[in-house]
Amino acid sequence: MNYHLCKDVMCNDARRKAFNELAVKTFQLSFENWYQAGYWEETNMPYTLFDNEKAVANVSANRMELIWRGKRRRYIQLGTVMTDGAYRNQGLSRFLMDEIMKDWENQCDSIFLFANKTVLDFYPKFGFKREKQYQYSTRVNKALGLRRKMDMSCLQDREMLKKYYTKSNPFSSLQVVNNYSLLMFYCSSFMKDCLYYIPQYDAVVIAEQKGSMLHCFDIFCDDGKNLNDIICSATPEGTKEVVLGFTPKNGLNYEVKPVDDSDNALFVLKSKENIFEGQKLIFPEMFHT
Incomplete structure (x- = not known):
């Protein structure tokens, strides 16, 4: 693989610009105003692949602190999963997922994400289980x-x-x-x-x-x-x-x-704790990534 992996894209003006260009192309969404307003924190960690100066793929790991039954839990929510159309079918998202798992699987209580209907078969390959929300x-x-x-x-x-x-x-x-x-x-x-x-x-x-x-x-x-x-x-x-x-x-x-999750399905890593199983929960909607 002849790409460069960057884990501190937000702190570099040129790389952040390239990251935002990919986000706009994929989601019609830029993170620049949020960053310039001073709201970005290091708990948001984009894992971004570059082809020279061009951002071509990303998966972000977002560290979260949750309170469940009076106890604080350390979770990682994956989000902003995107690959430039010209670079798809090369295993770039798989590579980024593997990197995140290496860095965080043993450093948290659970890892979860929300997936749209086009990738529902992708995340079970990494050991994620689909869970119902209520x-x-x-x-x-x-x-x-x-x-x-x-x-x-x-x-x-x-x-x-x-x-x-x-x-x-x-x-x-x-x-x-x-x-x-x-x-x-x-x-x-x-x-x-x-x-x-x-x-x-x-x-x-x-x-x-x-x-x-x-x-x-x-x-x-x-x-x-x-x-x-x-x-x-x-x-x-x-x-x-x-x-x-x-x-x-x-x-x-x-x-x-039950929540209609046909285009926003919750997946939880099977090797970690799963508070959603059998509990009729919904993850707080203001904190999806």
Whole structure:
């Protein structure tokens, strides 16, 4: 193989530019604004193959700290898997997967990823098992809409989000902590119009309205509060249903359905722990890579 493997692409201007060019070509997505805003951290580790100065393939390993049943777990989530069309069918993704496994398989509690429908047969070759996820939803009896929309162009609101994220989500049975970097990948771009402050309960809610349904991705506040009270306050008039992007600790009065994962399937490395097996969990949606 006559390619050069780079594991510190984000710290080099020319290599980062080439990496972003491949990402735009593959996903119509650039990481440059996120990087320039200071949100990138070393927990995000692209493994990038170069043909001279051109980035031709990548798999990123993202170190994550999770809390599950009161214990902190060290996980690796793989993402940003891409290969330039002219370089496919050469085993480049396989090479990168092998490199990541050599570096991290014995350094973490688990490795997982989300795969689209075009590569569902690829990851089992590396010992990954497909797992079902489950989503929780509830009918809304009282929509109050007592919320203030946060402005991510405002430094004060960005600082508020950062402060409240450190409180974590006390209602979620599976929490991603100490990952403000990834949170801001979404909240500084795709989800910047989906953040709300609920003064009555001193909580920050990330939610998106879709017709008569509110998709509540995450909630950050102090412990000891009531999830349904916060949801009612975050829900505008006319909303009939709330769907959660996390697994509630108390699932009573929630309808539970398997997630349609035909284009976003969860795979977990079989040789490591698997908290998803038989637990009816959903990985927090704000922290997919």
